[in-house]
Amino acid sequence: MDTSPTPALSALAQGNAAPQHGPRPLPLFLNILWHETEDDPELRKRAFQGLRRYQEASRPPPSCMPPVAASAGSARLLRYGTEKGRNPVVFIPSLINPPQVLDLSATRSMLRHMGAAGHDAYLVDWGAPAGDDSALGLDRHVTERLLPMLAALPRPPILVGYCLGGNLAIGAAALQPAKALATIAAPWNFDGFPPTDREEIGALWRSSKPMCQRLGYVPMEVMQSGFWAMDPSRTIRKYAAFADMAAGSDDEHAFLAVEDWANAGPPLSYAAGRDLFEQFYAANASGRGDWHIGGQVIDPHRLTCPTLSIRSATDRIVPAAASPEMAESRTLNLGHVGMIVGSGARALLWEPLSRWLSSHGG
Incomplete structure (x- = not known):
């Protein structure tokens, strides 16, 4: 019997392999x-080839962790810039998936770009919920995690929230003065989602809620299932396309980095998941002006600081119609993740956003 290690096991031994059971679940x-390839055997073959290539590919060693500027509970504030007398710029990612999409690699990092451009840039890393965090809802992520870290900064910050992080950034700006606020693909008005998507997500939560309630958290796989259901064809076709990518190319490295990010991440606390599914997706509390933190209504129209809403015309996860209305708005023809790490991200998002930040003291 041949006992030599398979390529996958060899990669694991090197410590730089993908999770061999990914994509998750x-x-x-x-x-x-x-299901998506039942009438297309060639697509099925290439999709399986792409899947195997993804699972067996080696990964570069992780980069060094930026210094920690502040912490609150499981959350940390990572610093990418240096203080130059300007207001700090705090980037707030979603609670879903890790924050590294904003610092994906040396060539695809919004945070490193902002630091190199002279901004005193910070990134929130939410960490993983502890065993006693099941009651930590979205409101308490603002009051017990985000606000204490912002209070440690020397000046009022400019807040930049991505995806659900945009909602939390709006909540923070409503409770504590901010120099300015920008959101990127933030899901605020849930009536702007296609009804079929909301029905699909509602059904997913109804089937998952009893298990999540017993666990005290919402596994990442629950959220991933919802994302895949929105566009199952694209989910499979991108793996088929990966089978044909040139080895060692920038496209190959980008695919691996993005998919590793999308298939990673800690669970949500049960209360945060319940708030997301029931208050936001089902009841549209934020869009109707009925989301409260500490008894205060969170309404972006009441903010007195400069505000900017950046949305995508091609986003399947957060449609443009779901983004908050701000004093300024910009629409990009880049997808939900592509606007952050795609080949056009630098020219279409990073550089214009950097100029906007500078114009408001950042």
């Missing part, structure tokens, strides 16, 4: 793959 991914 793998059984659901395989079910989608089989």
Whole structure:
């Protein structure tokens, strides 16, 4: 019997391999793959080839962690810039998936770009909920995690929130003075989502809620299942396309980095997941002006600081119609993740946003 290690096991021994059971959850991914390719055997073959290539590819060692400027509970504030007498700029990612999408690699990092451009840039890393954090809702992520870290900064910050982080940034700006606020693909008005998407997500939560309530958290796989359901064809076709990418190319490295990010991440606390599914997706509390933190209504129209809403015309995860209305708005023809790390991100988002930050003291 041949006992030599497989390529996958060899990669694991090197310590730089992908999770061998990814994408997460793998059984659901395989079910989608089989269903989406039942009439196209060539697509099925290439999708399986792309999946195997993804699982067996080696990864570069992780980069060094930026210094920690402040912490609150499991959350940390990572620093990418240096203080130059300007207002700090705090980038707030979603609670879903890790924050590294904003610092994906040396060539695809919004945070490193902002630091190099002279901004005193910071990134919130929410960390993983502790065992006693099941009651930590979205409101308490603002009051017990985000605001204490912002209070440690020497000047009022400019807040930049991405995806659900935009909602939390709006909440923070409503409770504590901010120099300015920008949101990127933030899901604020949930009536702007296609009804079929909201129904699909509602059904997912109804089936998952009892298990999540017993666990005290919402596993990342629950959220991933919802994302895949929005566009199952694209989920499979991107793996088929990966099978044909040139080895060692920038496209290959970008695919691996983005997929590793999308398939990683800690769970949500149960209360945060319940708030997201029930208050936001089902009831549209934020869009109707009925989201409260500490008894205060969170309404972006009441903010007195300069505000900017950046949305995407091609976003399947957060449609442009769901983004908050701000004093200024910009619409990009880049997808939800592409606007952050795609080949056009630097010219279409990073550089214009940097100029906007500078114009407001950042």
